[in-house]
Amino acid sequence: MGDLDPTYLQAPEHISAPNVLPNQPEEVSVIDLSRLEDPEDVQNVISEIGEACEKWGFFQVINHGVPCDTRERLEKTAKKFFELPMEEKVKVKRDEESPAGYHDGEHTISVKDWKEVFDSFLKDPTVIPSSTDLEDDGLSLLYNKWPQFPSDLREASEEYARHVDKLAFKLLELISLSLGLPKESFHDFFKEQMSFLRINRYPPCPRPDLALGIGPHKDITVLTILAQDEVGGLQVSRRSDGVWFPVKPVPNALVINMGNCFEIWTNDKYWSAEHRVVVNTTKERYSIPFFLFPSHDVEVKPLEELVSPENPPRYKGYNWGKFFASRLRSMYQKLDTHTIQVDDLKVIT
Numbered sequence: 001m002g003d004l005d006p007t008y009l010q011a012p013e014h015i016s017a018p019n020v021l022p023n024q025p026e027e028v029s030v031i032d033l034s035r036l037e038d039p040e041d042v043q044n045v046i047s048e049i050g051e052a053c054e055k056w057g058f059f060q061v062i063n064h065g066v067p068c069d070t071r072e073r074l075e076k077t078a079k080k081f082f083e084l085p086m087e088e089k090v091k092v093k094r095d096e097e098s099p100a101g102y103h104d105g106e107h108t109i110s111v112k113d114w115k116e117v118f119d120s121f122l123k124d125p126t127v128i129p130s131s132t133d134l135e136d137d138g139l140s141l142l143y144n145k146w147p148q149f150p151s152d153l154r155e156a157s158e159e160y161a162r163h164v165d166k167l168a169f170k171l172l173e174l175i176s177l178s179l180g181l182p183k184e185s186f187h188d189f190f191k192e193q194m195s196f197l198r199i200n201r202y203p204p205c206p207r208p209d210l211a212l213g214i215g216p217h218k219d220i221t222v223l224t225i226l227a228q229d230e231v232g233g234l235q236v237s238r239r240s241d242g243v244w245f246p247v248k249p250v251p252n253a254l255v256i257n258m259g260n261c262f263e264i265w266t267n268d269k270y271w272s273a274e275h276r277v278v279v280n281t282t283k284e285r286y287s288i289p290f291f292l293f294p295s296h297d298v299e300v301k302p303l304e305e306l307v308s309p310e311n312p313p314r315y316k317g318y319n320w321g322k323f324f325a326s327r328l329r330s331m332y333q334k335l336d337t338h339t340i341q342v343d344d345l346k347v348i349t
């Protein structure tokens with residue numbers, strides 16, 4: 001039990017245990033999507049999803065259509081990659097030109113996370129604004145640099161991402177219906193989606209009382225589709241009172257986390273849950289989030305259909321591409337600078 005590099009030190013209130021429930025509350029939904037095959041059950045599924053988005057900001061799905069063997073193959077190839085010596089892994093390190101690739105330790109709100117990651121964009125290339133300047137409408141292309149990466153990891157990532165993206169669209173339709181909107185209301189926001197797949201590896205940590213795998217945060221996404229292994233460590237904060245609880249690993253289930261975009265589009269009807277990952281001294285843990293992001297030109301603001309004189313817009317809109325570009329930029333700045341969060345951009349009017 002040595003001293004921990006101070007860059008990993010969390011504020012004690014981000015770690016302290018007394019406020020954590022021992023188990024996931026019973027009412028948190030695990031929704032079986034094969035029920036959609038029964039026309040009489042479809043409306044129930046839609047209502048359950050709507051309730052989960054409102055009350056918890058997350059739920060789990062089973063029989064979701066992402067084949068188990070596709071996921072297992074990705075886990076296997078990812079493991080093989082992370083086991084490579086560091087000098088091999090850093091050959092595909094992400095850089096300021098493209099965030100795709102390997103990276104050890106991200107900063108969630110200025111503290112270093114106890115993990116290593118591998119990122120790849122769904123679209124290769126992905127279109128992104130060239131600068132953060134609102135006046136500049138120039139665009140750039142981000143590439144996965146796949147030729148430098150292990151080809152088995154490429155194949156497994158691409159196959160898995162294709163399936164998860166399909167699920168994302170199905171969920172968008174169900175969520176849209178749960179809001180009383182036409183099924184395809186959100187589709188136009190994703191013509192040039194900037195989504196990416198991340199593989200997180202959390203190594204055993206000598207001081208889980210001081211560090212976190214990921215510090216408390218809300219995802220900046222539309223939604224996140226997360227595969228987690230059986231080790232556990234993900235915790236979510238309850239909307240009603242902020243109390244933390246562990247998200248139970250369910251075999252072959254996917255965790256669906258609502259992101260900030262939905263909070264804003266629905267003018268706070270739907271919730272984006274704050275979450276974090278605790279680490280342990282003995283077991284490594286893997287998780288694979290797919291971050292669903294809109295196209296660079298999308299203005300994220302409360303949907304007209306969901307606001308009214310009684311429920312005026314609580315957020316000022318922002319341009320998704322510019323926001324993403326400034327996040328990328330702040331990621332490469334010094335540790336003591338604040339990483340830009342969506343809360344910095346949302347103005348309650």
Ligand SMILES: O=C(O)CCC(=O)C(=O)O
Pocket residue numbers: 198200214219226228233234275276277286287288289
């Ligand atoms: O590893 C997990 O369970 C959560 C990962 C996460 O929250 C993230 O990458 O944003």
Ligand SMILES: [Fe+2]
Pocket residue numbers: 217218219275
């Ligand atoms: Fe997250």
